[in-house]
Amino acid sequence: MIFDAKGPQAQTTTTTDSARLSAVSGPSLSLLEKYLLKRGFFVRDVCDPRDNVVWTVCSREGLPGEVRYPNPHYHHLSRDRAADLQAALASASVLLGVPDEALAAQVAQIAVMPPAGFACRLCGVCCESMSDAFRGRVSYEEVAAWRELGLYRILRLVGVEERGGYTLYTAWKNPKNGKHFKRCPWLRSLPGGQGRGCAIYEHRPFKCRSFPYSRDHAERSHCRAFEYLPCDLEGAFMPVDRDNGRTQRRDDCGEAVE
Ligand code: SF4
Ligand code: SF4
Numbered sequence: 001m002i003f004d005a006k007g008p009q010a011q012t013t014t015t016t017d018s019a020r021l022s023a024v025s026g027p028s029l030s031l032l033e034k035y036l037l038k039r040g041f042f043v044r045d046v047c048d049p050r051d052n053v054v055w056t057v058c059s060r061e062g063l064p065g066e067v068r069y070p071n072p073h074y075h076h077l078s079r080d081r082a083a084d085l086q087a088a089l090a091s092a093s094v095l096l097g098v099p100d101e102a103l104a105a106q107v108a109q110i111a112v113m114p115p116a117g118f119a120c121r122l123c124g125v126c127c128e129s130m131s132d133a134f135r136g137r138v139s140y141e142e143v144a145a146w147r148e149l150g151l152y153r154i155l156r157l158v159g160v161e162e163r164g165g166y167t168l169y170t171a172w173k174n175p176k177n178g179k180h181f182k183r184c185p186w187l188r189s190l191p192g193g194q195g196r197g198c199a200i201y202e203h204r205p206f207k208c209r210s211f212p213y214s215r216d217h218a219e220r221s222h223c224r225a226f227e228y229l230p231c232d233l234e235g236a237f238m239p240v241d242r243d244n245g246r247t248q249r250r251d252d253c254g255e256a257v258e
Contacts, residue, residue: 026108026141027085027089027104027107027108028072028081028085028139028141029056029069029070029072029081029084029085029088029139029141030072030073030139030141030142030206031107031108031111031112031141031206032067032069032085032088032089032092032107032111033056033058033072034111034112034206034209034210034213035106035107035110035111036058036060036067036092037210037213038110038111038113038115038210038213038214039060039096039110040060040214041058041059041060041067042058042059042060042061043056043057043058044056044057045057045071052165053070053071053074053076053079054070054071054074055068055069055070055071056068056069056070056071056072058092063095063096064095065091065094065095066091066095067088067091067092067095068088068091069084069085069087069088070084072139072140072141073137073138073139073168073169074166074167074168075139075140075166075167075168075169076165076166077165077166077167078165081140081141089103089104089107111206111209111210112206112209112210114212114225115212115213115214115215115218117215117226118212118215118218118225118226119225119226120225121195121224121225121227122190122194122195122196122197123195123196123224124187124195124196124197125221125222125223125224126208126211126212126221126223127184127186127187127196127198127208128183128184128187129221129222130211130221132207133171133184133205133207133208133211134171134172134180134181134183134184134185134186135170135171135172135180135181136170136171136207137168137169137170137171138158138169138170138171138205138206138207139169139206140167140169142169142205142206143155143158143169145203146158146203149203151200151203153200154200154203156175157171157172157173157174157175157185158170158171158172158173159171159172159173159178171205172184172185172186186198186199186200186204187199211223212225
């Protein structure tokens with residue numbers, strides 16, 4: 001089924017500017033997952049037959065515990081997503097030693113922030129080669145944000161599958177035949193031969209926003225955004241104060257570390 005503005009997914013919402021903003025930029029399980037991937041976590045899915053829920057389990061070597069939450073792509077009608085998010089944030093907060101509020105702010109910021117040294121060449125290779133980006137799942141929160149903003153040109157390309165007890169949303173499906181596009185329908189040539197860009201850049205899915213998780217992730221995906229760096233980032237050391245020549249160590253998220 002393709003998203004239908006008049007169908008069961010078209011919930012009535014009261015919109016205020018702040019509600020719109022939080023719908024678009026507030027933390028969500030999907031963003032938390034991107035954040036954890038950028039912090040070097042390993043993510044795996046485990047199906048629990050007792051509750052028929054696919055749980056995502058995030059762990060990082062050296063940390064004594066895990067962050068566990070229902071896979072963000074499953075919109076379980078019987079689950080309280082806000083409570084699931086709070087529980088996941090609380091366990092991530094304890095694991096990382098970051099206070100709850102600070103963590104929520106970090107998630108919103110770092111999940112979509114490129115790694116230090118990233119310089120996009122506007123080649124469009126990622127949009128072409130990573131089929132998961134234009135044929136993969138999108139989360140309920142992304143769909144809700146597009147709805148809040150009235151972005152039906154995006155919503156009409158979202159596939160909706162209602163299964164027993166949960167709903168899945170998929171990018172991008174041709175509304176004429178319900179099939180996936182062979183390439184991303186939003187990838188366009190930029191004027192003046194400047195390269196290629198995204199026609200929905202401001203509203204592109206979290207998956208696209210969060211690419212790449214790291215320099216290694218970029219290079220494995222044939223992204224050349226880290227070529228010809230003007231400064232040496234080997235060992236994640238990046239000059240941050242050229243006046244006095246000091247250097248400061250930064251992690252893949254560009255955050256200063258001791
Ligand atoms: S592959 Fe890398 S350099 Fe090319 S458009 Fe994507 S992010 Fe930019
Ligand atoms: S939606 Fe935009 S950023 Fe994502 S794959 Fe398509 S063109 Fe690329």
